[in-house]
Amino acid sequence: MTTDNATTMTETVVGIQTFVDPSIPGFSAIIKQRYSDFIVNEVDQENQTVRLTSYDLPVPDPEGIRLREEQLQAKEDAEQANREMGDEAKLVELAAVLDNDAETMTQIKKMLDSYGNDVEFVNLKPQDDKAKRTMIHKVVKERFSGRMVSETADGTMRLRMHKKKDNFDRRGKVKYDAWKDLGGEFCRFCLFKENRETMEAINHLTSTLRVPGKVFTFAGTKDRRGITSQWVTAHKVKAERLLALNKGLRNMSLGNFSYVTKSLKLGDLNGNRFMITLRNVQVDSEDTLNRSMMSLRDKGFINYFGMQRFGTGSVGTHEVGGAILRGEWEAAVELIMKPRLGEGPDLEKARKHWAEHKDAKEAIRLFPKRWVAEYQILWSFQKAGHQRQPFEALNNIPRNLRLMYVHAYQSYIWNHMVTERIALYGADKAVVGDLVAIDKNALEAEDENMDDNNNNNNRGSSSKDDSHIRAKVLTEEDVDQYTIYDVILPLPGFDVIYPTHAIGTKYKELMAKDGLDPHSMRRGNKEYSLPGSYRSFMSKPENVEWEIVRYDQADIPLTLTDQERMEGKPQPERVPDGKYLALILNLTLKSSQYATMAIREVCKQDTSAGFQATLNTVDNNTNSAPASPAVTLAENSAVTPAQTPAETPAETSSAMSVDGASGESGTGKRGIEEVEGAAAGPEAKASKD
Numbered sequence: 215m216t217t218d219n220a221t222t223m224t225e226t227v228v229g230i231q232t233f234v235d236p237s238i239p240g241f242s243a244i245i246k247q248r249y250s251d252f253i254v255n256e257v258d259q260e261n262q263t264v265r266l267t268s269y270d271l272p273v274p275d276p277e278g279i280r281l282r283e284e285q286l287q288a289k290e291d292a293e294q295a296n297r298e299m300g301d302e303a304k305l306v307e308l309a310a311v312l313d314n315d316a317e318t319m320t321q322i323k324k325m326l327d328s329y330g331n332d333v334e335f336v337n338l339k340p341q342d343d344k345a346k347r348t349m350i351h352k353v354v355k356e357r358f359s360g361r362m363v364s365e366t367a368d369g370t371m372r373l374r375m376h377k378k379k380d381n382f383d384r385r386g387k388v389k390y391d392a393w394k395d396l397g398g399e400f401c402r403f404c405l406f407k408e409n410r411e412t413m414e415a416i417n418h419l420t421s422t423l424r425v426p427g428k429v430f431t432f433a434g435t436k437d438r439r440g441i442t443s444q445w446v447t448a449h450k451v452k453a454e455r456l457l458a459l460n461k462g463l464r465n466m467s468l469g470n471f472s473y474v475t476k477s478l479k480l481g482d483l484n485g486n487r488f489m490i491t492l493r494n495v496q497v498d499s500e501d502t503l504n505r506s507m508m509s510l511r512d513k514g515f516i517n518y519f520g521m522q523r524f525g526t527g528s529v530g531t532h533e534v535g536g537a538i539l540r541g542e543w544e545a546a547v548e549l550i551m552k553p554r555l556g557e558g559p560d561l562e563k564a565r566k567h568w569a570e571h572k573d574a575k576e577a578i579r580l581f582p583k584r585w586v587a588e589y590q591i592l593w594s595f596q597k598a599g600h601q602r603q604p605f606e607a608l609n610n611i612p613r614n615l616r617l618m619y620v621h622a623y624q625s626y627i628w629n630h631m632v633t634e635r636i637a638l639y640g641a642d643k644a645v646v647g648d649l650v651a652i653d654k655n656a657l658e659a660e661d662e663n664m665d666d667n668n669n670n671n672n673r674g675s676s677s678k679d680d681s682h683i684r685a686k687v688l689t690e691e692d693v694d695q696y697t698i699y700d701v702i703l704p705l706p707g708f709d710v711i712y713p714t715h716a717i718g719t720k721y722k723e724l725m726a727k728d729g730l731d732p733h734s735m736r737r738g739n740k741e742y743s744l745p746g747s748y749r750s751f752m753s754k755p756e757n758v759e760w761e762i763v764r765y766d767q768a769d770i771p772l773t774l775t776d777q778e779r780m781e782g783k784p785q786p787e788r789v790p791d792g793k794y795l796a797l798i799l800n801l802t803l804k805s806s807q808y809a810t811m812a813i814r815e816v817c818k819q820d821t822s823a824g825f826q827a828t829l830n831t832v833d834n835n836t837n838s839a840p841a842s843p844a845v846t847l848a849e850n851s852a853v854t855p856a857q858t859p860a861e862t863p864a865e866t867s868s869a870m871s872v873d874g875a876s877g878e879s880g881t882g883k884r885g886i887e888e889v890e891g892a893a894a895g896p897e898a899k900a901s902k903d
Contacts, residue, residue: 215536215626215728223521223530224822229629230518233815234641234752235509240818241497243797249408250771251491252440256433257484257802264443266406266776269460269469271453274395282395296356304357311349315339322373326362330375337372347371393450397473400447403456404470406776411438415466416446422459423451433483434805441775447477467777485804487757490813491772495795500762503797506816507760510801514699514754515815516632516641519625520808521822528554535623536728538616538742539735543604546619550587561585568592572601587611613741620742624705627724627732631703632751634720635713641752644696647715649685651702651748656683683748687714698752707746708735755801755812764792772796 225231246252256264309319318338325333341347354364354373363376393399407415412435420427429449436442448456453471460467497503525531529552537546553565564580567573574596581588594607601607608616639645651657685702703717704710706725712718712732721732737743763772766789774783799816803809810821 215530215533223524223527225521225820227530228519228521228524228532228626229631229633230521230811230814230821231633232516232636233818234513234515236818238505238509238818239498239502241495241502241506242819243492243495243817245490245492245813246439247493248491248769248771249439249441250773250775251493252437253489253773253775254436254440254442255487255489255776256436256442256444257487258433258445259482259484261484263487264404264445264470265779266404266443266467266469267780269457269467270471271457272397272472274397292356296359299357307357308353311346311353312338322362325373325375335372335374337370341371393473398475399450400474400477401451401453401456402445402447402472402474402478403453403468404443405432405446405466405468406441406443407436407466408441408775409438410465412436412442412444414438418463418466419448419456419459422462423455425451431478433478433480436486443776445478445483447474449477469780481805483805485756485802485807486809487802488799488809489773490799490801490809492797492799492813492817493772493794494768495797497795500795503760503762506818507758507797507799510755510812510816511758513641514752515812516636517749517751517753517807518629518632518811520810522808522810523622523625525622527556530626531619531622532626533623535619535621535626536730538608538620539623539737539744540729541737543608547591547604547607550591564588574601587615617741620744621705623728624707624744624746627721628703628705628749630724631717631720635703635717635751638716641698643698644688644693644701645715646688646690646693647713647717648688648693648696648701649703649711649713649748650688650696650700652684652686654700657702657748657750682709682745685711685748687711699750699754701751702748703751705747705749706730706732706735707744709745710748749806753804753807753812755803755807757800757802759800761798763788763796763798765789765794765796766792768794773798 258264305319305323308322309315312318318336321333321336325336338350341350350371351364354362358376361376362373364371364373366372405412405415412432416430416432417427419430423429429451430446431449432444432446434444436444453473456468456471460469495503523531529549534546534549537543537549551565551568553562553569557565560580560582564577567580568577571577574592578589578592578596581592583589590610590612591607594603594610595601598606639648644650685704688696704712706721712721725732735744735746765772771786774785797816799813801809801812803812814821
């Protein structure tokens with residue numbers, strides 16, 4: 215499993231090795247030359263594609279307003295009727311609820327006539343009937359408001375004269391809720407952004423409005439390098455305030471406002487709609503492009519975990535995960551801190567200093583804080599004054615990041631098993647010994663929250679546990695009832711079963727090379743005691759459409775964004791005999807599907823940064839600079855004529871991260887090892903064990 219330190223991570227290393235239809239020729243192309251070449255629209259739980267279409271303010275709910283007006287009118291009518299009622303009539307009504315107790319009524323009249331000077335209060339006879347007590351309170355409140363109040367003192371119900379302090383008693387008073395008239399206390403809006411991460415955009419809104427970060431919630435993060443639209447909910451923030459922000463916002467807009475009764479939470483979406491433009495396509499014929507897209511539409515793609523799961527450096531995150539699962543804490547720390555290629559001079563200097571001197575204090579000064587894992591390890595060593603507690607140093611890393619390492623190892627095994635499954639049995643049908651989900655709906659829910667479910671280490675191994683998807687083995691009797699799209703493979707854990715054909719043995723053989731056993735995944739440390747999960751090994755995108763276009767200018771826009779459509783801009787013109795060829799893909803992916811893997815199936819190109827860095831990404835004959843730095847299929851860090859060396863660090867060109875419904879953005883050149891802006895993100899604040 216160990217990667218050669220002289221090379222970057224490759225697809226072959228992490229098991230991404232085959233295609234659904236390898237007979238179709240591949241081609242090279244440029245992705246994300248412009249931000250508008252990568253447009254992502256969230257698909258919400260109502261299966262509606264989220265688009266920026268309007269800046270109009272929401273109209274209040276007319277039914278809510280009508281009911282509120284009726285309530286106010288009824289209150290005014292009751293107050294008017296009370297004012298028109300004489301004191302004698304009011305006393306008669308009160309006497310009726312007091313069972314016409316003459317002695318008590320005499321004392322009440324004396325108290326009212328003397329304004330409480332002769333009689334300070336009147337104790338009422340005990341009442342066991344709660345309804346009767348409620349009626350007494352009601353009559354006193356409605357008929358003698360501002361003059362007399364009812365209360366209970368020392369277990370006895372009594373009446374006394376109204377005092378100034380009673381004006382501040384809110385008990386029993388209905389509080390007017392303006393948010394109900396609007397439709398709910400959460401303002402939902404479309405966040406349209408360009409070249410900004412979701413958390414970065416949200417942090418800007420919170421600082422501008424001066425509200426806590428918890429005010430805003432969303433269903434999933436979206437990529438930085440691209441143009442994205444998604445729902446966000448704001449708690450008790452008026453649409454007018456949000457709309458006013460548009461004047462000062464850069465590379466983002468807020469629109470499509472409405473009021474709702476519930477806030478969004480992570481995972482509240484069905485997927486993402488992608489519009490991806492592949493430019494400067496070098497292909498043998500347009501027929502090949504059509505064949506590739508028809509194959510994607512009709513057959514789908516292999517549901518590999520993408521390269522961003524493993525990082526793009528010479529040390530894979532799955533290697534760290536393997537060391538953690540073996541309980542080799544010191545080895546895990548060394549792998550995280552190990553020098554590696556392609557990170558830039560500053561990081562190379564920091565890693566080299568640590569490797570040579572083991573000086574935590576100076577290394578902390580050299581490492582950027584956004585490199586969360588390294589920084590937290592060094593902080594722990596500096597605090598301890600030695601490096602003899604690697605387990606404690608690992609625990610200082612935020613929990614979500616620690617678990618990403620072990621999940622990367624599971625993904626590494628899963629990818630290899632998919633490749634083996636296809637090599638042995640093909641990718642066209644289910645076979646005896648394969649696994650399928652007993653409840654397909656539960657499988658989809660697990661896919662959407664795979665890492666969360668994979669963390670649920672309190673889960674037992676009983677098949678009666680409904681919190682986890684259950685699988686069954688296909689037999690001769692039922693194999694014909696299922697298709698290849700029903701077949702699932704397990705991510706190793708203590709609460710999964712394995713295929714009964716040769717792939718079950720392959721799990722054991724591959725994990726044995728790493729000193730691990732798929733049937734022994736419980737650990738003394740519960741955090742790393744993984745129950746495992748299941749994942750469909752074939753995916754078919756929905757609503758696949760494509761367009762092959764020609765154009766003359768290398769950096770001309772080829773698609774319209776939501777904002778441009780709303781402004782009425784015309785569709786970019788096509789040049790039938792243009793110099794360049796482009797393929798524009800439109801497809802919808804679910805939460806657990808990687809767009810990089812769908813594009814890989816179409817192009818038949820390696821998506822690893824190391825391979826992509828060898829490709830020529832822009833035409834050297836063009837003198838026009840693109841709207842954003844041109845990058846190849848994996849959005850690599852290769853320097854092109856459109857980039858200067860200063861533009862190539864991780865913050866500018868990161869490993870392409872284009873997940874499906876979660877749409878989680880890339881977190882830096884090494885993927886999960888660098889969590890940019892982690893301090894601001896909710897998960898980065900996870901407490902230590």
